[in-house]
Amino acid sequence: MSAAVLAQRFATAWALFQGLLIEALPFLLLGVLIATGARWLSPGGRWLRRLPAHPVLGPLTGAGLGLALPACECGNVPVARRLLAAGTPVGTALGFLFAAPVLNPIVLASTWAAFPDRPWLLLLRPLGAVVVAVGLALLLGLLGEGALLTGELLEERRLSRPLSELSLLERRSGLLGAPAVPPSPPPPSRPTAAELLRHGSTEFLTLALVLVAGCAIAALVQTLLPRQWFLTLGGQPTLSILALMLFALVVSVCSSVDAFLALGFAAQITPGALLAFLLLGPVIDLKLFGLLGQLFRPRALLLTLAGSGLMVLLIGQLVNLWRR
Numbered sequence: 635m636s637a638a639v640l641a642q643r644f645a646t647a648w649a650l651f652q653g654l655l656i657e658a659l660p661f662l663l664l665g666v667l668i669a670t671g672a673r674w675l676s677p678g679g680r681w682l683r684r685l686p687a688h689p690v691l692g693p694l695t696g697a698g699l700g701l702a703l704p705a706c707e708c709g710n711v712p713v714a715r716r717l718l719a720a721g722t723p724v725g726t727a728l729g730f731l732f733a734a735p736v737l738n739p740i741v742l743a744s745t746w747a748a749f750p751d752r753p754w755l756l757l758l759r760p761l762g763a764v765v766v767a768v769g770l771a772l773l774l775g776l777l778g779e780g781a782l783l784t785g786e787l788l789e790e791r792r793l794s795r796p797l798s799e800l801s802l803l804e805r806r807s808g809l810l811g812a813p814a815v816p817p818s819p820p821p822p823s824r825p826t827a828a829e830l831l832r833h834g835s836t837e838f839l840t841l842a843l844v845l846v847a848g849c850a851i852a853a854l855v856q857t858l859l860p861r862q863w864f865l866t867l868g869g870q871p872t873l874s875i876l877a878l879m880l881f882a883l884v885v886s887v888c889s890s891v892d893a894f895l896a897l898g899f900a901a902q903i904t905p906g907a908l909l910a911f912l913l914l915g916p917v918i919d920l921k922l923f924g925l926l927g928q929l930f931r932p933r934a935l936l937l938t939l940a941g942s943g944l945m946v947l948l949i950g951q952l953v954n955l956w957r958r
Contacts, residue, residue, distance in 0.1 A: 643857050651853035654921060657888050658845055661709035663838060668703060668713050670834040685726045693729025693771035696722075697764050700734025706889045707735040707916045708845065711925045712837055718929065719790040724779060725771040731929075732942075733767035735889040735916035736760055745912070748893035749900070755909065758953065762913045766945050770917070773941045774934055782934045784927075844924035851920050871958075874907035875950035879943060882915035889916040905957040906950030913949065917942045 686692045696717075703713065714731035718724065735741065737760050749755050774782055783791065887895050892915055900908050918926065918939055926935055 647853045647857040650857065651849050654849040654853060654887070655846060657891065658706075658708040658849065658921065659842065661706045661888060661890070662712070662841055662845060664709045666709075666712045666834050666838045666841070668709070670830050670837075685722055687723035687725065689725060689772055689775065690768060692723050692725035693733075693768045694764065696726040696729030696731075696771075697733030697737060697767050699730050700737035701739065703734060703738055706738070706741070707919075707922055708888065708925065710734050711922075711928065712841060715787065715837075715929055718783065718787055721791060724782070725775055728771040728774060729767045731767075732770050732917050733763045736763035736913070738890075740890045741893075741916075744890055745893045748897045754905075754957075755912075758909055758949075759912050762909060762946075762949050763916070765949065766913060766917060766942055769945050770938060770941050774930075774937060777934055777937070782930060784929065784931060787929060841925060841928065844928065845921060847924055849921050869902075869904065871904055871906070871954045872951065874904045875910045875947055875954070878903060878907040878911040879914050879946060879950075882911045883919050885915070885919070887915065892916075904950075904954050906952070906954035909953050910946045910950035914942060914946045917946075 686695050700710075703710075710731055714727050717727040717730060742756070742760065745759055746756050779788060779791070882892075885892075885895070892912060896908060896911055903911075923935065926938065930938065
């Protein structure tokens with residue numbers, strides 16, 4: 635490979651990296667601001683812990699929160715982390731994490747603007763996102779909190795829960811076999827502006843570093859794997875879905891603009907493949923692996939990839955049968 639070709643590919647990768655990062659950073663900042671605001675409005679997270687813990691109603695409630703929060707998948711991670719750290723039922727927080735990137739008003743508006751001639755897509759995209767979110771919440775819930783969440787997040791979650799809700803071992807105190815009655819804790823005070831700024835800036839910088847690494851990997855992969863490889867399979871019912879799912883993992887665009895990217899090749903692929911592209915990317919892609927790694931253990935991260943991939947594949951197949 636000549637030096638000129640290498641220089642051209644490096645320039646392409648650098649441009650893609652800048653585009654991905656510039657596109658994602660504002661939403662990450664917005665998510666951190668929302669999480670910081672929730673920390674101030676509900677210091678102890680009491681109202682968050684009152685959200686439903688029902689296996690299905692919980693994820694549906696969490697997904698519904700996305701209708702009011704204009705954050706894409708990058709911005710959703712710090713908000714979901716705050717929900718989990720505050721003691722929100724796991725299923726509810728997962729429903730928000732996986733469905734809200736599609737259900738937020740900006741994404742719904744962009745989907746309609748890109749595909750005004752396909753009203754079925756505006757209906758099936760949010761509906762499919764809710765189905766995937768509920769399915770993932772049920773699947774990951776089988777692991778239990780200890781096998782699902784990172785150690786640091788588990789510790790934050792334990793500290794935010796009332797002592798009366800913790801077991802003897804979780805409290806790490808008391809006599810074996812003696813059901814100690816904990817005293818009523820004083821109501822938590824609101825954090826000061828300096829505490830909020832320190833916590834928010836630390837969280838933003840930590841997640842931003844992970845995002846930079848994810849965007850760099852995504853840019854390199856996009857440069858090395860030509861887009862045409864995926865689109866050549868666009869007319870095959872099953873292969874088109876698999877190809878566009880892989881494309882969604884590689885391209886790593888924000889859910890607020892992915893509909894406009896899909897508009898460029900929508901005529902070349904099956905309807906199920908188009909929907910699969912718009913469903914899988916907001917759940918997991920290359921730039922999200924590191925961010926989700928701040929919430930989940932590796933086993934849970936792989937289960938998220940496998941579970942979401944299988945559900946999106948089945949949804950795409952059903953749509954192809956319906957729209958053929």
